[in-house]
Amino acid sequence: MTRSIPLFVPPAGSAAPGAAAPGVTSPPGRILRKRLAAAALSAAALLAGCGTGGMGQVAVSRECGAGRSCDRSALDVPIAIGARLTPALFAAVKGSAMPALTMRSAAAGVLAVERGQLVGVAPGASAILFATPEGTVIDFLHMWVARASRLELRVELADHTPLGSAATSIDLLVGDELHLTAAVFSDAQRLGGDFELALESSDASVAVLRGVTPERRRLIARSPGQSTITASALGLETTLTITVQP
Amino acid sequence: MNKSSLVLLALLFAGCGPWFHAASTAPPGRRASLDTKDRAIELSVGVALAFSCTKVGPCRGAAAVSDDPSIAEVHEAHLNELGTDVWRGNLPASTFVVVGMSPGQTTLRVRSKDGDKTLSVTVLPVAPPTVADRGLTDRPGPAGDAMLAR
Numbered sequence: 001m002t003r004s005i006p007l008f009v010p011p012a013g014s015a016a017p018g019a020a021a022p023g024v025t026s027p028p029g030r031i032l033r034k035r036l037a038a039a040a041l042s043a044a045a046l047l048a049g050c051g052t053g054g055m056g057q058v059a060v061s062r063e064c065g066a067g068r069s070c071d072r073s074a075l076d077v078p079i080a081i082g083a084r085l086t087p088a089l090f091a092a093v094k095g096s097a098m099p100a101l102t103m104r105s106a107a108a109g110v111l112a113v114e115r116g117q118l119v120g121v122a123p124g125a126s127a128i129l130f131a132t133p134e135g136t137v138i139d140f141l142h143m144w145v146a147r148a149s150r151l152e153l154r155v156e157l158a159d160h161t162p163l164g165s166a167a168t169s170i171d172l173l174v175g176d177e178l179h180l181t182a183a184v185f186s187d188a189q190r191l192g193g194d195f196e197l198a199l200e201s202s203d204a205s206v207a208v209l210r211g212v213t214p215e216r217r218r219l220i221a222r223s224p225g226q227s228t229i230t231a232s233a234l235g236l237e238t239t240l241t242i243t244v245q246p
Numbered sequence: 247m248n249k250s251s252l253v254l255l256a257l258l259f260a261g262c263g264p265w266f267h268a269a270s271t272a273p274p275g276r277r278a279s280l281d282t283k284d285r286a287i288e289l290s291v292g293v294a295l296a297f298s299c300t301k302v303g304p305c306r307g308a309a310a311v312s313d314d315p316s317i318a319e320v321h322e323a324h325l326n327e328l329g330t331d332v333w334r335g336n337l338p339a340s341t342f343v344v345v346g347m348s349p350g351q352t353t354l355r356v357r358s359k360d361g362d363k364t365l366s367v368t369v370l371p372v373a374p375p376t377v378a379d380r381g382l383t384d385r386p387g388p389a390g391d392a393m394l395a396r
Contacts, residue, residue: 054270055296055341057326093326106345107292124372125273127294127345129321137323137343140294142273 053139058101058130059090060141075192078144079111079120080184082234083193086117089130093138101138104129111145120145120193148184148191151236156181156216169241172206172221178242180217182233195233203227205244263301264308264360269325269341270296277370287354287367289318289346296323298341301360303331305340308358317350318367346370 052059060075079085091098103113107126112119118128122145129140153166156179166180182197183190196214201207205225209218219229224246231238265282272278276290280297289295299305310320323343328336344354346369354365 054294055323055325057324093324096326106294106347110292124292125276125290126292129294129343129345131321132324135321137296137321140270140296140343142276142293144273 053130053141054127055139057091057093058098058139058141059092060087060130061090075141075143077190077192078146078186079118079193080148080186080191080195080234081120081122081145082148083120083184083191083195084114084117085119085193091138099132099138101130102133104131106140111143118143118193123147146186146189146191148186148234148236150185151231151233151238152183152185153231153238153240154181154183155179166240168239169243171243171245173245174221174223176221176244178219178221179211180219180231180240181215182231184234184236198232200230200232201227201242202230206242264299264305264356264358264363265301266356266363266365267298267300268295269298270294276372280365285363285365287318287344287365288370289344289367290370291346291349291372294343294345296325296341296343298325298329298339299356299358299360300329300340301358302333304329304337305356305358305360306337308340308342308356308360310342310354310356312344312352312354312367314350314352315347317346317348317352317369318354319345319347320354321345 075085075087087103089098089101103116103118105111105113105126105128107124108121110122110124111126111128112121113128125142125144127140127142129137131137155163155166157163158177158179170178172178180197180199184195185191194215197217199208199217199219203225205221205223206227206229207220207222208229209220211217219242221242221244224244226241226243229240229242231240266280266285267282268278268280270278272290272293272295276293277288278290278293278295280287280295287295287297299308309322312318312320321343323341325339325341327339329339331337340358342356344367349369349371351369352367354367356363356365
């Protein structure tokens, strides 16, 4: 049995946030406090699957609704070409709440910013600058974009609890429901970002319903029979056979 | 101290600083470095580098412009820390972010009350894919930069 092994790289730029640059002296207590705060921000960012900016002042994670499965859209993995991601920004600027920030891509041909969303365009890396409307940069995060080479279907409970990879053949009873999402990979690396999952059923025994989010679909076993479910996303395809038992 | 010594001292001080120090690191497989002695920045396309301006303490009233923003942009940045100036006490850090936009060479001009300096910027094209670009394989690297998870 093969098993997917997603890889996570600790957020870039988290190693020395807040440390005084050579030549800039600070009292030892302040350096220690800043390093502790930066370490706490980095640890929280890593645990939450988000990234810490290169200046250690902004943590970025995916905007995620309550109960929604967010694991595949974390910011510590490359974004798939064609996928979109809405980041949520958290400030770690002592004595100040987060000002209104704008996002700007250093390489829009790799990772574009469209109406507050990050969109994977081409393989590569790009810094995303987080700046005030006046143009003062608060922080930046280097993000990667990769081409997806494999699509894998995932099963979730109705409450969005992920159950893991879907088997290639599933038996259901009439009236059963199945909630499917998809994950995309580039070689061993799981990719992030939101994308639309299209499902088609070859037989009326299984109905496909749109979910409340574009990446989630609901299958309902309506009558005995066998159906091939063809899933497609980001130019990739995979199939799943569902047999509805009487 | 005679007049020539004062002039010599003034000339020495005039040649000292401001100094520039990198305040962030490059992402894997990309370049982002600042050579303080040569005042030379090397960046890959699409990469950002934060750097600070200091003399005795943080530079005062510093502003930076790029001769060619299509090659490298420079932005004022806010770094939430103080630097100690032995004469003036704690001052806010003077920080900028330079961004590699396209391959080529250009110059950053930094003006401040502590003096004006230029930095050369070389923006490098993206190198051939590294291991990290291709997707890390099946085990953590010796540098411990990657972790596995199910």
